[in-house]
Amino acid sequence: MSQVILTKDFKEQIIRNALTKAGIAQRKSALRAARVVWAERVRIAAIGGQDVENAVKAGLKKIEALANKFPEALRANDMPINIDTDIKLNLAGSRVYAYFNGNYTSYERNSPKHVSKITPKEFTLLADDPLVTEFYSFDALYKQISDEEDTIRQNVIAALDKVRTLKRLLEIWPEAKELLPESAPKAPLPPAIRREALNEMIGLPSD
Numbered sequence: 001m002s003q004v005i006l007t008k009d010f011k012e013q014i015i016r017n018a019l020t021k022a023g024i025a026q027r028k029s030a031l032r033a034a035r036v037v038w039a040e041r042v043r044i045a046a047i048g049g050q051d052v053e054n055a056v057k058a059g060l061k062k063i064e065a066l067a068n069k070f071p072e073a074l075r076a077n078d079m080p081i082n083i084d085t086d087i088k089l090n091l092a093g094s095r096v097y098a099y100f101n102g103n104y105t106s107y108e109r110n111s112p113k114h115v116s117k118i119t120p121k122e123f124t125l126l127a128d129d130p131l132v133t134e135f136y137s138f139d140a141l142y143k144q145i146s147d148e149e150d151t152i153r154q155n156v157i158a159a160l161d162k163v164r165t166l167k168r169l170l171e172i173w174p175e176a177k178e179l180l181p182e183s184a185p186k187a188p189l190p191p192a193i194r195r196e197a198l199n200e201m202i203g204l205p206s207d
């Protein structure tokens with residue numbers, strides 16, 4: 001145990017486990033799911049409603065059926081309408097993007113693949129639209145989760161940087177055994193209880 005060195009990869013696994021234990025991953029997942037629903041509502045509103053989208057899809061099927069009758073050499077891959085992974089919004093004066101996969105930005109680490117849908121390129125939402133208020137609630141929650149993630153990461157890194165071996169880590173932070181990767185050696189027993197506390201438990205010294 002004393003020779004188990006805390007490598008960079010080992011430490012990173014501990015950090016990831018700490019974030020999972022703190023519920024960061026679950027909260028980010030829930031927020032992403034809510035943003036997917038929100039982006040879909042924005043898209044449908046921008047199109048003009050579900051009935052309009054249904055009509056557009058029906059029209060596309062007719063166009064595809066006609067195109068299939070043309071010689072393959074004459075067909076083009078261009079779609080007759082706009083299909084994209086996001087919609088650019090004028091959100092009560094602010095320029096933002098609604099990504100259909102729930103992303104907050106165009107690229108996020110470990111995010112799912114982008115989803116392409118029928119959508120206008122741009123759309124404006126006025127300040128009194130409930131979708132605007134909902135967006136800013138997501139914005140605030142995203143920042144809160146990101147700040148908490150950064151704080152946890154920085155503090156765990158600071159704790160890990162103080163030690164070199166797994167044995168020493170568990171001596172100064174025994175609770176960290178719950179954060180160890182599955183491939184880690186079996187964690188040792190917690191360090192012995194302080195002498196004063198042990199004496200009190202036993203009833204020493206005798207009167």
